[in-house]
Amino acid sequence: MEKHNIKTSEQHTAEGILYTDQYQLTMAQLYYRHGLHEKDALFDHFFRTYPDYGMHQAGYCVNAGLEWLIDWMGSVRFRDEDIDYLRSQTGQTGQRLFADDFLGWLAANGTFESLKLAAIPEGRVVHPGVPLTSVQGPMAMAQILETPLLNYLNYQTLVATKAARIHQAGKGQLLLEFGLRRAQGKSANAGARAALIGGADFTSNVGISQVLGYPPKGTHAHSMVQVFMALGEGELAAFQAYADVYPDDCLLLVDTVDTLQSGIPNAIRVFESLRRKGHQPIGIRLDSGDLAYLSIRAAKMLDDAGFPETSIVLSNQIDELVLLQILSQIQDEAPGYGLDADHLIKRLVFGVGTRLITSDGASALDGVYKLVAVCDNDQWIPAIKISETPDKIPNPGFKHVWRVYDQRGLATADVLSTRDEAHLDSTHILLRHPSDESRWRVIDQSAISRIEALQVDILDGGRRVYEFPSLESIREQRRSDLERLDPGVRRIVNPHIYHVSLTDHLWSLKLDLIRRYQKL
């Protein structure tokens, strides 16, 4: 067995159609052998629980990743080298694992062009148990898609969600994504995109900024100051050098030596010199210590020196809980220094690295992809999986996904119905809990301002039937969806639980199926 290591040129193999689990291929061959491979199947992709960060849990997620998935699906197929590789695989007794007839079928049909895909668009607020993506098509290819679909969608939704929370805890102040160096490998680019979707305004990652059309942001590192110091010059010389090169973009990191004794006084000297030359300094960055205390002291010193408009960028292990603490501390302590806390907060900018791009505390979203129907003789048969944990039993069959808004215009529930129920138009809508028969709720039509279908068609027979919105539109969608959430659902700690419900009709279908399989 030859063992060697990846080369960049081998990316096409490692990130192509074989970017899936081995068992998808062995199952696909089984379907082929039993004549099931071209039977239409329907799989739903959904997540089961909001990210739980330990001491705090999300009350909503922000959907992301779809366009990159669809782009990947359109760019991959079983190439000759992929088929050759499968042909070379052997089982326990040395016999070939994949037979020529199956490999011939894969070579001829092994693309995702046969699939129909509907999904909730990116940037939308989404909740557990709601089908975010529904894939319909020949069993074999729909099965092979499971792994890459989850890989592409789980992570971006996880990071978009974390970004939305951090943006919210930061009271909407400018948020910069700084996580490239600590990201989990090449997830960094998808993570930067997801962060922008969820609430970051810019990223320091240059390559992905170019691709996405956003200007990258950054200041300077401690190493720049260290270089000048090692050469016998000081922090002030380093700051002056920076101001010389970037007179209109001068943002200085002030904590290399001593923030209050050296960094801020030196920055102010440089700012004064810039001002004399007609330039407007941008601000300072604090990257260590008690960030709330230091930003109060810095604001005071900058105010006193006549720079009340300069920004104060905070970085260093920031997440939504740290921001809750920092902003609360500023509210408490700023008045003692004669500062207006709200004004101080308005000049803050947050640089967030590790804890955003890795979704610290909840490193994965538990998205799953479950078979919910199989077509036999032109008849769709709902499928189910029994579990001892009722929460884990998926909702069977073709479904519509609705969002119901109350008279305040706020989302009050997401409702899954069977496909036969074209509209939720009865006088009273009975909303069933998805797994607990004893829990239900009735909404009167008069309490409803609007009912919205959430899924849209994306692919039909491999053809895109959807125009992907700009990242700016996706960000706008996220903003408006978050505004239409109850503040209790949106809050950072102990959020209210948003209702995801089944219609009575879907609930009855689910119960029938459970009973039928329990008798088997």
Added chain:
Amino acid sequence: MEKHNIKTSEQHTAEGILYTDQYQLTMAQLYYRHGLHEKDALFDHFFRTYPDYGMHQAGYCVNAGLEWLIDWMGSVRFRDEDIDYLRSQTGQTGQRLFADDFLGWLAANGTFESLKLAAIPEGRVVHPGVPLTSVQGPMAMAQILETPLLNYLNYQTLVATKAARIHQAGKGQLLLEFGLRRAQGKSANAGARAALIGGADFTSNVGISQVLGYPPKGTHAHSMVQVFMALGEGELAAFQAYADVYPDDCLLLVDTVDTLQSGIPNAIRVFESLRRKGHQPIGIRLDSGDLAYLSIRAAKMLDDAGFPETSIVLSNQIDELVLLQILSQIQDEAPGYGLDADHLIKRLVFGVGTRLITSDGASALDGVYKLVAVCDNDQWIPAIKISETPDKIPNPGFKHVWRVYDQRGLATADVLSTRDEAHLDSTHILLRHPSDESRWRVIDQSAISRIEALQVDILDGGRRVYEFPSLESIREQRRSDLERLDPGVRRIVNPHIYHVSLTDHLWSLKLDLIRRYQKL
């Protein structure tokens, strides 16, 4: 500002030389403008703390990622389109951010070929504060490398470490990496490689298996059983279908309906039929419920049916703590069923997904890249960064990194010395704590069996001067390094703290520098 989304064809931009932070480029231009860009600098890469998973913390790390970094460094340069992009960037007042002379320099010199790089090889056990990688060369390019170097090395070391822990908690039983679907985006491939380095034996990820020359592993999913059920057939029919196609590789997932009532009895029926046809069944997989209890019951049922050698694969949210619990429970409970616990454990295989590939509980390694020396007029000047937290002050200057083994052949300390100290050959070695003057230890030469230099030269003037070992050799290196760790350092919970020490000479240099800068 045009906003659009990534295409696969844009990967070269997003994963090329601009896979770095914006501030590396603005600093590089500053160095250029001040004539510092071609001054030689020395940066050390090291991590500060072992991964802390919450209730448990690592006592060692396993180094990984180096070959992929070196491959990336050799494959990227500032292309025309990268330079054009930088030329288009503007600052706050609309002026260009990067000037033509600097961009001309980048276009001509913007590769990593000018750098010299030494590193501790992959698969080696490593500890906090020890330079894993040292980069020497022109300031500008050494600075730009910071972000991608950390991105490439942090994650693989994190996952190799987690894999080593899980492998150890699983008492060395076969370990399968199943995390592709829950990995943080495209980190999945690097994660699978790192898992193999650290302790996984195979991965389910097909593409990376091909690239690395390992056979991918997998069984089947619940969906296969569901398909047969939806079509009016049962679990048994699904199992029979699987056995028909894979008679010599028959491993059945037994928890789709009911593990004890349906799954295992059906699997046994299929195994009996296989045996009659002269095939040897492989085993079963359990993916839900009380895995220790179910594996005892399964083992008993398989034994009674005459299949005492079949494997029992356990999956579902497994990590090192879960394995500690499962194996301890089996030790306690198996005898009550008349089973030998050790024999049962020997037939277990572990399939580990999310918690390995995302390093659940510690989603990032805190690797940093710090300036430790600058060359001025052919004179290397040690550089330092003062911090209020003494632990965070890097060790200055050129250093040697030694591992000292005691008379048992176990590693007893990693020692950093200055470059002048060619060998640690005095009668007594005084080992200084790296930040606390009051803590030190003396080792007598007679207590030492061996002293080993840990860093090797990898790149010199961009040329590889190192032959990268096979993945199998890297795994062997990991095995032997782990064997040479004290069991107390290796243990899963509350490990002993391994000593990382400075020679007295290096400690004095560090103290001098701190005092000098504190006076500045």
